[in-house]
Amino acid sequence: MKKIVEKILNSKKILIISHENPDGDAVGSTLGLYFGLKKLNKRVVPVLPNKVPQIYSFLEGAELIKTDFNPKDIDVAIILDCSDIGRVESLKKKLMKIPIKINIDHHPSNFSFGELNFIDPTSSSTSELVLKLLNELNVEVDKSIANPLYVGIMTDTGSFRFPNTTLKTFEAATYLVRHGAEASYLAKMVYNMKPLKALKILGRALEKLKKKDHLIYSVLLLSDFEEFDASEEDAEGAVEFLNKSREADVAVLLKERRKNYFKVSMRSKDSVDVKKIAMKFGGGGHINAAGFEIEGEPEEIIESIIKEIKVERSNRDN
Amino acid sequence: MKKIVEKILNSKKILIISHENPDGDAVGSTLGLYFGLKKLNKRVVPVLPNKVPQIYSFLEGAELIKTDFNPKDIDVAIILDCSDIGRVESLKKKLMKIPIKINIDHHPSNFSFGELNFIDPTSSSTSELVLKLLNELNVEVDKSIANPLYVGIMTDTGSFRFPNTTLKTFEAATYLVRHGAEASYLAKMVYNMKPLKALKILGRALEKLKKKDHLIYSVLLLSDFEEFDASEEDAEGAVEFLNKSREADVAVLLKERRKNYFKVSMRSKDSVDVKKIAMKFGGGGHINAAGFEIEGEPEEIIESIIKEIKVERSNRDN
DSSP, X not given: OHHHHHHHHTXXXXXXXXXXXXXXXXXXXXHHHHHHHHTTTOEEEXXXXXXXXXXXXXXXXXXXOBSOOOOTTOOEEEEESOSSGGGGGGGHHHHHTSSXXXXXXXXXXXXXXXXXXXXXXXXXXXHHHHHHHHXXXXXXXXXXXXXXXXXXXXXXXXXXXXXXXXXXXXXXXXXXXXXXXXXXXXXXXXXXXXXXXXXXXXXXXXXXXXXXXXXXXXXXXXXXXXXXXXXXXXXXXXXXXXXXXXSOSEEEEEEEEETTEEEEEEEEOSSOOHHHHHHHTTOEEOSSXXXXXXXXXXXXXXXXXHXXXXXXXXXXXX | OHHHHHHHHTOSEEEEEOOSSOOHHHHHHHXXXXXXXXXXXXXXXXXXXXXXXXXXXXXXXXXXXXXXXXXXXXXXXXXXXXXXXXXXXXXXXXXXXXXXXEEEEXXXXXXXXXXXXXXXXXXSOHHHHHHHHHHHTTOOOOHHHHHHHXXXXXXXXXXXXXXXXXXXXXXXXXXXXXXXXOHHHXXXXXXXXXXXXXXXXXXXXXXXXXXXXXEEEEEEOHHHHHHTTOOGGGGTTHHXXXXXXXXXXXXXXXXXXXXXXXXXXXXXXXXXXXXXXXXXXXXXXXXXXXXXXXXXXXHHHHHHHHHHHHHHHHHHHO
């Protein structure tokens, strides 16, 4: 950490970058660090490989985030929330031209690809780590910093519900609220501003729920999306709701992308490592949240998942 | 507060009671205070007018809560989370026989009906106030106390999302987690253990969403409940999801109780006081959450609500 602090203090122009398909933590940690380093009078270039999702576009400074950058003159790149550098694939070549890369992340699978690394898998989010770094840098945290970092913590913990929620999480949240984070306003903007069609497509997924073995699942067909004029993005997060069921260990949502081709999202409570299952189908993810893509008939796909779970279980029991 | 502390310390046998149809805060504050006063070696009788809802029955000590009591020998009754004593209607007569009543509550409408009162409407929950009281009593907070109080705060703030979430809320939550509250386990038990039929009936409500004026609404008919073998209790909380819409200021859910007789639940974001609307139909509630019961055709009921909102708006604008 000391080396990272020194490097930042000695740099003039700093790139901040996070991963493709940015989530609340990617956007939040990028913006929080951006406003923090601005307080140190650094020249800062905030970048995300894709446009900031509409849901986070209300955050102060979201319009300043670029989708590309010129590596010239940049002394150091701070790469946030990326378990590997492949998460910024499209900008990787340019990134490699920057002399020093600082890697700040909370994913346990991060293999320290930076010249300097600050990895803490016991942290709820990268935003929590950025807060730590800013404190080390003696940056005075104000609302412009506290709000995005709070969003990062809030979204990565599912509003303080996921198992990554610890005492440290609450200490960080308390600190941020004390320094200007508007907790309930931010929750309203992120969680209570869904388009009608997103609620309808979630409703369709829930209404069609089925249970087989220890698995609960639902299938959203192209015809469902068409009926509500909804896109796959509108069904984002729907699988979290399937996981609210007490009757199942694993929740699976199939979203049809084109005829008989599905994006499969899986969530588990405790007992099943869905990442292992997803990897068997060429996908990946975390122990409790993973996914893959596959061609086939929905019921057959579900059957093959159940089969793999059984194999996985018997491997573990032996 | 000093008088309350003295009274408790000087009492031998203490009744703790909260309101009918107990929610997470009623159950949580009752259990937290129960285990707290036990640490002071008091004889404590915990009472709720109704059985502890299944969703909270996992909490340590839930099985100790009675639905009735004998007022004999009881020195003091502590009434929790009740804006008025009518909230314990069925046990009110017995309650009146107890010499001293201490009223602890966070509802702004509480009119200090106790001999001693500890009312703080800036508090997220009664559980937050019970924590304050236990600190004043120098009770050492452990897991048996921290867990139920955390559940009270978590449920009354909608997982730190509602406008009653403040710095004090996070300070209390941090304190509780530091003293043993198992945040993510408690969230899982309360939010992720829903029966399949509850998810399906929620799905039906979302799928049928309609928008009229600034109002979003859905109707659950008797036939919907029958189709999923679900009860009104299974649709509890569904109206909160309607309120996630960005396209509407007010969300309304009609649940058919018997042919053409509806329980109407309303939620609002900021601009409409739904309590005022509900009161026009003989109901009540809070500014952002209210309800009433009514006979009629769904579309007509919705029309009459829209009409009242318009009247309310024009009154305010004048």
